[in-house]
Amino acid sequence: MDVVIGRPVVVWAPCGVSTDGLEQDIRARFVHPKLKVWLRHMRGTGVVERSWSAPLAVIIGRKGIWVRSRAAYEAARDRAVTAAGQALVHFGLGPGDIDVLVHAVRSLRGRGGGRGLVVAAEDLSTLYRNRPGELRMQDGLYSGLFGDAAGAAVLSAVEQASAGDLVVEDVWELVLPSSADVFQFD
Numbered sequence: 001m002d003v004v005i006g007r008p009v010v011v012w013a014p015c016g017v018s019t020d021g022l023e024q025d026i027r028a029r030f031v032h033p034k035l036k037v038w039l040r041h042m043r044g045t046g047v048v049e050r051s052w053s054a055p056l057a058v059i060i061g062r063k064g065i066w067v068r069s070r071a072a073y074e075a076a077r078d079r080a081v082t083a084a085g086q087a088l089v090h091f092g093l094g095p096g097d098i099d100v101l102v103h104a105v106r107s108l109r110g111r112g113g114g115r116g117l118v119v120a121a122e123d124l125s126t127l128y129r130n131r132p133g134e135l136r137m138q139d140g141l142y143s144g145l146f147g148d149a150a151g152a153a154v155l156s157a158v159e160q161a162s163a164g165d166l167v168v169e170d171v172w173e174l175v176l177p178s179s180a181d182v183f184q185f186d
Helices: 019-029 035-044 056-061 065-090 137-145
Strands: 002-005 009-012 015-018 049-052 100-103 107-110 115-123 148-158
Touching: 009 065, 015 019, 019 035, 019 056, 019 137, 035 137, 049 148, 065 115, 065 148
Parallel strands: 100 115
Antiparallel strands: 002 148, 009 148, 015 049, 100 107, 115 148
16 A cells, blocks of 8 residues: 655745845844854845745734744644645545544544645744844844745555655654643743
């Protein structure tokens, strides 16, 4: 029995944030002896624009980790639901056709069977430094590299995969110790 991965559906966040805009913001708000080098590294990634869940000014305006985390969670969740729905439609399936749901490789829900839906979402714009203080290299580089998106793919168990199918031959999972309770919303 082979497990075949269907073509993934990707849902990008709606706001394009340019490298020029990030650089202007970083230069206006931070002073650091290595700032020029870090900005050169950010430009060296070749990323001209990344998709974020909100415009740069909104991301900067969110104060407090809980406000930022809640906004990131809600945006990622909404994109994940959209991606899941689009993946099902793409393959002519409905929710009742799915035996197992895997979300962000953190949880498994469903009944044993031959078809699964894998959904993942991330909102990394929440990492963008919105508070004053000393800028760290990773603050600039993360904001320059990563955007916000969600994806979904249908997995099917078949007797034998066809030519061109992407077949799963092995799997593994890494969970960091004491990481299960990292996200908390009050």
